[in-house]
Amino acid sequence: MPDYIRPPMTRGVDPQRMNWLWQLILQATDLDPADVRAALNASGVPVTDQRVASWQASDRDEQYFPLTIAELERNLRAVVAFRQARAGASEGA
Numbered sequence: 287m288p289d290y291i292r293p294p295m296t297r298g299v300d301p302q303r304m305n306w307l308w309q310l311i312l313q314a315t316d317l318d319p320a321d322v323r324a325a326l327n328a329s330g331v332p333v334t335d336q337r338v339a340s341w342q343a344s345d346r347d348e349q350y351f352p353l354t355i356a357e358l359e360r361n362l363r364a365v366v367a368f369r370q371a372r373a374g375a376s377e378g379a
Contacts, residue, residue: 301354301356302352302355303345303352303354304352304353304355304358305341305342305343305345305350305352305353307358308341308342308358308361309341311358312342317365319335319339320335320338321365321368322338322365324368325361325364325365325368325369326360326361326364328364328368328371329364329367329368331360331364336349337351341353341357
């Protein structure tokens, strides 16, 4: 097997506009936007369904709201913590 080769960078990455990566994560996983909202709310981040939907909207859509790399990381960490807490609660039951 040949050595691993990194793919070329085909796009510039703006850390203030990471919606495309968020959309790709949602498409590649079983992550439900409703679970993201629940996880964020459980971690003390007040977010609405409209805001979560805005992260999935096209940048040409009027509902679009840019998602930063910091928000993307916070969202994923909140989901991980939420799932771990849920798994811990079901193990303890």
